[in-house]
Amino acid sequence: MDDKSRLELYRVMVLIRAYEEAILREYHADKKPAFDIGAGLIPGEMHLSAGQEPVAAGVCAHLRAGDAVTAPHRPHHIAIAHGVDLDKMTAEIFGREGGLGHGRGGHMHLFDPAVHFSCSGIIAEGLPPALGQAFAFQRRGSDAVAVAFTGEGAANQGAFHESLNLAALWKLPVVFVVEDNDWAISVPREASTAIASNAARAAAYGIPGQRIEDNDVEAVYTAAGDAVARARAGGGPALLEVHTVRLWGHFEGDPQAYRPDLAEVPGRDPIPAYEARLTEAGVLDAAAVSAIRAEAAARVAKAVEFAKASPVPAPETARDYVFA
Amino acid sequence: MSATDSAARPASAPAGRRLTTARAIAEGIAQEMERDPGVVVLGEDVGRYGGIFGATGGLFDRFGAERVIDTPISETAFIGLGVGAAVEGMRPVVELMFADFFGVAMDQIYNHMAKIHFESGGNVRVPMVLMMAAGGGYSDAGQHSQCLWGTFAHLPGMKVVVPSNPADAKGLMISAIRDDNPVVYAFHKGIMGLPWMAKNPRSAGPVPQEPYETPIGKAAVAREGRDATVVTVSLSVHHALDVADQMAAEHGVELEVIDLRSLVPLDRGTVLSSVAKTGRLLIVDEDYQSFGMSGEIVATVAETDPGLLRMPARRVAVPDVPIPYARPLEQAVLPGPERIRAAARNLVGV
Numbered sequence: 092m093d094d095k096s097r098l099e100l101y102r103v104m105v106l107i108r109a110y111e112e113a114i115l116r117e118y119h120a121d122k123k124p125a126f127d128i129g130a131g132l133i134p135g136e137m138h139l140s141a142g143q144e145p146v147a148a149g150v151c152a153h154l155r156a157g158d159a160v161t162a163p164h165r166p167h168h169i170a171i172a173h174g175v176d177l178d179k180m181t182a183e184i185f186g187r188e189g190g191l192g193h194g195r196g197g198h199m200h201l202f203d204p205a206v207h208f209s210c211s212g213i214i215a216e217g218l219p220p221a222l223g224q225a226f227a228f229q230r231r232g233s234d235a236v237a238v239a240f241t242g243e244g245a246a247n248q249g250a251f252h253e254s255l256n257l258a259a260l261w262k263l264p265v266v267f268v269v270e271d272n273d274w275a276i277s278v279p280r281e282a283s284t285a286i287a288s289n290a291a292r293a294a295a296y297g298i299p300g301q302r303i304e305d306n307d308v309e310a311v312y313t314a315a316g317d318a319v320a321r322a323r324a325g326g327g328p329a330l331l332e333v334h335t336v337r338l339w340g341h342f343e344g345d346p347q348a349y350r351p352d353l354a355e356v357p358g359r360d361p362i363p364a365y366e367a368r369l370t371e372a373g374v375l376d377a378a379a380v381s382a383i384r385a386e387a388a389a390r391v392a393k394a395v396e397f398a399k400a401s402p403v404p405a406p407e408t409a410r411d412y413v414f415a
Numbered sequence: 416m417s418a419t420d421s422a423a424r425p426a427s428a429p430a431g432r433r434l435t436t437a438r439a440i441a442e443g444i445a446q447e448m449e450r451d452p453g454v455v456v457l458g459e460d461v462g463r464y465g466g467i468f469g470a471t472g473g474l475f476d477r478f479g480a481e482r483v484i485d486t487p488i489s490e491t492a493f494i495g496l497g498v499g500a501a502v503e504g505m506r507p508v509v510e511l512m513f514a515d516f517f518g519v520a521m522d523q524i525y526n527h528m529a530k531i532h533f534e535s536g537g538n539v540r541v542p543m544v545l546m547m548a549a550g551g552g553y554s555d556a557g558q559h560s561q562c563l564w565g566t567f568a569h570l571p572g573m574k575v576v577v578p579s580n581p582a583d584a585k586g587l588m589i590s591a592i593r594d595d596n597p598v599v600y601a602f603h604k605g606i607m608g609l610p611w612m613a614k615n616p617r618s619a620g621p622v623p624q625e626p627y628e629t630p631i632g633k634a635a636v637a638r639e640g641r642d643a644t645v646v647t648v649s650l651s652v653h654h655a656l657d658v659a660d661q662m663a664a665e666h667g668v669e670l671e672v673i674d675l676r677s678l679v680p681l682d683r684g685t686v687l688s689s690v691a692k693t694g695r696l697l698i699v700d701e702d703y704q705s706f707g708m709s710g711e712i713v714a715t716v717a718e719t720d721p722g723l724l725r726m727p728a729r730r731v732a733v734p735d736v737p738i739p740y741a742r743p744l745e746q747a748v749l750p751g752p753e754r755i756r757a758a759a760r761n762l763v764g765v
Contacts, residue, residue, distance in 0.1 A: 159503075193536030202535035209502070209531070209539070216522050219495020226496055227503035230455070230481075237499075250522075253492035260487065412537040413571050415595035 092309055094374045100152060100308050101369055102383050104144035104362055107168045109387035110177075111139045113395055114167070114184065118343055126344055132399070133185055135197055140168035142306070142338035145361045146270050147172035149311025150238060150331070153319040159207035159224040159237040161217035164199045166210045169240050175203040177390065178397040189401030195412055207237075215241055215248035218267065222254055225263040225322075236264040236322040243332070244275025246289040255330065259296040262327035266318045269330070271302075272337035277349040293330040300330040306361045336361070434622040435608025437469030439581035440546075443588035444471065444508055446626040448478055451506060454592060456483045457493050458510030467512055468548045468607050490520035494545065498528045501543040506592055511547040514563045514601055528597045529572030543598075544591045549577075550603040550650055550701055552749055553612055557737035560745070564648070565700070565707030567599045568678040574598040575678040576631055579606060579652040581620045583676060586629025594631060603650040603701070615653040632680035636689070640669035642763050643695035646686055646712050648675045651699040651750055658756045666765040678708055683715045687723070690716055694725035695762050699750050704732035729758045 114133065121131035128135065140147075143165070151172035154160065162169040170180055176191065183190030184198045191201055199212035207224060211217035221239035228235040245251055246269055258265050269289050273280055286292070293300025299318070303310045311333055318329035336359045340347050347353060369375040434442065448454045456471055456478075462485040465472035475483040486493040490511060497509040511517060517524060524545065531541050551560025568575045574596055578584040584602065591598035608618035637652055638659050645655045652674045659670035671689050675682060690696050696716060698709040709730040716723055731750040739745050 159499075191536065192534050192538065195536050196534035200530075200534040202531065202539050204502075204535070204539050207503075209535075211527065213522050213526055216491075216495070216527065219492050219523055220499035220502065220527060222492060223496040223499020223501070223507075224503050225499075227500045227505050230500075230505070249519075250491045250495070253487075253489035254495075257487060257489055257492040257496065412533045412535075414574070415532055415537065415540050415542075 092312065096152065096312070097309070097369055097374050100148045100312060101365055101375065103148040103152070103172050104308065104365065105383050106387040106390060107144045107147065107171050108141060108362055109384070109391045110171055110394075111141045111167060113391045115139060115339070115343070117395060128344060137198060137343040138165040138341065139339050139343065140165050142336040142360065143270055143272060144168050145306050145308035145311050145365075146240070146268065146333045146335050149308045150266070150268055150315040152312055153316050154236070154238065157207065157233065157235040159221065159235065161221040161237070161239045162201075162208070162210045163214065163217055163241050163245065164210070164212045165242070166199065166201055170201055170203070170208060173208055174206050175201065175208050176205065177394040179203070181394040181398040182401040185398040185401070186403065187398055187401035188404045189397070193412070194404040215245035215250040217241065218250055218254035221265055222258055222263055225258070225265040226261070228264055234264075234323045236266060236319055238266045238268060238319070240268045240270060242275065243269055243271035243280050243289055244278070244283060245269070246292065247283055255292070255296045255298070255328070258328040259298045262325065264322040264325070265328045266315070266322055267328065267330045268315070269332040271332050271334050273352070274337060274341065274350070276341045288332060290330055290332040298328050298330060300332070302332045302334065304334050306333065306335045306359065308361065308365055432621060432624060433619050434581050435469070435619045436578070436581045436584045436602065437472060437607040437609065439585040439622045440470045440588050440602065441472045441474060442622070443585040443626070444592070445474055445477060447506070447589055447592040448474070448482060450626070453505040454508065455500070455505060456508045456510070457486055457497055459486055459488060459512050461485060461510050466510060468602065468604055469609060470510065470546060470602065470607070490516060491523055494520045495523040495527060497543045497545070498523060498531070498541055501541045501597075502531065502539055506542050508544045508546060508592060511545060513559050514547040514549040515558050515561045517563065517566075524567075524573070525570045529570060532596065533572055540595045541597045542595045544588070544600050545597065546600040546602065548604050549601045550605055551738045551745060552605055554740055554742055554745055556740040560738040562601070562603070562702040564599070564601045564678055565702045568708065569706070572597065573679065574631055575601065576676065577601050577603075577648040577678060578676060579637070579649050579674050580617055581622045583629050583635070585622055586627050587631065587676065589626055590628040590631050593628065598631070601649070605650040606653070615650065617653050629676070631677050632682055634676055634682035634685040635674045636671065636685070637674040638670065638672040640671035640693070642668045642670060642693060643697060643759060644671045644673060644686070644689040644693045645697045645699060645755070645759065646673045646675065647699035648678070648708070649701065651701055654750065654752045654755055655699055658752050658759060662756070662759060662765070668763050668765055670759060681711070686712060686715060687719055690723045694723065696724060696728040697755075697758055697762055698728070698730050698732070699755055700730070700732040701750055702732060703735055704730060705735050707732070726762055729762050731755050731758045
C-alpha cells in the first residue's frame with residue numbers, strides 16, 4: 092500500500108471516531124441524571140460503531156461515485172466512509188427537517204441517494220435491496236457495484252442465505268461484508284453460529300469467501316480491493332468477514348453485564364494501533380496526527396452545528412411523504 | 416344494466432375483442448415493457464410457465480429471459496431485489512405467487528418497499544408492483560386460499576389494487592407500473608379465466624387493445640340501484656351482481672354494487688354518495704371479517720354521518736377462521752351468492 096492510501100484510511104477512521112464520540116456526547120448530554128431513552132436532542136436507540144472503523148474505511152476506500160452501499164442498524168461508520176452528506180446525516184440523527192429524511196428516518200434509516208446509500212434497521216434485510224441495486228447496474232451495463240454490510244449475527248438469517256444464493260446465481264456485482272464484533276447484542280457468536288468463520292459459508296454458494304482477523308484495516312483494504320475489482324469486472328459476488336470489535340455497548344444504555352471481555356476491550360482499539368503502526372513506518376508523525384484530529388473535530392463540529400440549527404419538523408407535517 | 420358495461424371501461428373501448436383477466440394483465444405488462452426498458456418481471460414460474468395463474472403468459476417468448484426472469488424460491492431475496500432495482504430507477508413487476516406466501520418475505524414488503532419513501536423524506540422512490548394471487552373456492556385449504564388484501568392495506572406506504580374484471584385488470588396494471596409508489600396488485604384466481612378452475616362468466620370480457628390507465632383510487636359503480644348499496648371487490652363483485660340481477664327479477668329490488676377496485680387509496684366519496692342515496696349498506700369481502708376492509712367501510716360511514724344509514728350495516732366476509740379444506744366447510748365460510756342474498760334480503764326486508 093502506498094503512503095497516501097494508508098493516510099487516507101487513518102484519516103477516515105479518525106473522522107468516524109470523532110463523529111461517534113460527538114454523537115455519544117450529544118446523546119447523553121441531556122439524559123441526566125435519569126437516563127430516558129426517548130428524551131433529549133437525540134432521542135431513541137443509538138447504536139454507535141466505535142471500534143469497527145477499519146471495516147468501513149478499508150472497504151469503502153475502493154468505492155467510486157455511482158457505487159451503492161447498504162448498512163445495518165449500526166450505520167454511521169459506513170455512511171461516513173462512503174461519503175454520505177455529514178451535515179444532513181447529523182441533522183437526521185437529531186430528527187431535524189434538514190436531515191436526509193427530514194427527520195422521518197432517524198439514525199437507523201439514513202438514505203442518501205446522491206451516493207446510493209441506504210440503511211435497514213432489520214438484521215440481514217439490507218442485503219436483498221443491495222442485490223437489486225447491483226441488478227440495476229448490471230442491466231444498465233455499468234461497472235458500478237453494490238456493497239452490503241451486515242453483522243455476524245445476521246449470517247444466521249434466511250435473508251443472508253437467500254441473498255448469497257441469488258447473487259451468486261445471477262453473478263450480481265455485489266460484495267457482502269460481515270462485521271463480526273463477537274456479539275449479537277448479548278449472544279456470543281459461539282452460542283449462535285455453528286461454524287467458526289462465516290466466510291466459510293461462501294463455499295456453499297460457490298463464491299470467494301475470506302475472513303480477516305485482528306481488525307486489520309490494511310488487510311481489509313487488500314481483501315476488499317480484490318472483491319470489489321472482481322465484482323466490477325463481472326466476476327460476481329464475494330463474501331468478506333472481518334473480525335472487529337464493538338468498543339461500546341450494543342446501544343447506548345446497554346449495561347454490558349453479559350460481557351466478560353470488557354477489561355480487554357480498550358486494548359483492542361484499532362485506531363491507536365494503526366496510529367502506532369503508521370508512525371513506526373514513518374507515514375505519520377505527531378504533527379500529522381494533530382492536524383488530522385483537528386480536521387476531523389472541526390468537520391464534526393460543523394455537522395453538529397448544522398444539525399442543531401436545522402428546524403424541528405412541524406407536527407402538522409407528520410403525514411407527509413407516505414406516498415410520492 | 417350489465418356488469419360488463421361498468422364505468423370501468425374507457426369510452427373509446429371497442430366492444431368486440433374479449434380477453435380473460437389473465438391475458439388482460441399480461442397484455443398490460445407487455446405494453447409497458449414495450450414502452451419502458453426499465454420494466455422487468457421477476458418471480459417464481461413467471462418465465463416459460465407464464466405465471467401459475469397466467470398473469471405473465473407470453474411475456475417470456477416476447478421479451479426473453481433477460482426481462483422475464485424466473486427466480487429461486489427466495490421471496491425475501493427477489494422481492495428485496497425488486498426494491499433495490501426500483502430505488503435505482505427500474506420498474507420491476509414482482510410476482511409473489513400466492514398472497515398467502517407473504518409470511519416468508521413480509522419484512523421486505525412492509526419495512527422496506529413500503530417505508531423507504533417515507534423514511535427518506537421523499538428523496539427515494541420505490542416504483543414497483545408486487546402482484547399476487549388471492550382467494551379461495553377451490554379447496555386449496557388454509558395456506559393457499561386467503562385474500563389478505565386488508566393486511567397490506569392496513570400497513571402504510573403501499574397502494575393496494577384489486578381488480579374485478581379484464582378491462583380494469585389491464586388498466587390498473589398499467590397504472591400500477593407507471594405509479595411512482597409501490598403497488599400491491601392482488602388478483603383473485605376466480606376472475607382470471609383459468610381453464611383449470613370454475614369461473615364466473617365475466618372472467619372474460621372486452622378489453623381495449625391500446626394501452627390505457629385505470630385510475631388507482633377510483634371506485635366503479637358496477638351496477639346502479641336505489642334500494643341498498645353493496646360495497647365489494649374482486650370476485651365478490653360478480654357474486655354481488657348475480658345476486659342483484661336475481662333480486663331485481665324476483666323482488667323488484669335494485670341493489671347498487673360498488674366495485675372499490677383499490678383499497679389504498681380508498682374511494683370513500685363514492686361509497687358515501689351511494690349510501691346517502693340508498694340508506695342501506697352491505698359490505699362483501701372475501702378477506703377475514705375483523706379489522707379489515709368491511710370494518711373500514713362501516714367506520715367511514717359512521718365517522719362521516721351515521722344518519723345516512725336507515726338500517727344497521729351488514730357484513731358478509733370470511734368469519735375469523737382459517738379457510739377450511741373440505742368443500743362444504745369452505746363454501747360455508749366464503750361470501751358466496753347465498754350468503755350475500757340472505758344478507759341483502761334481510762337488509763331490504765324482502
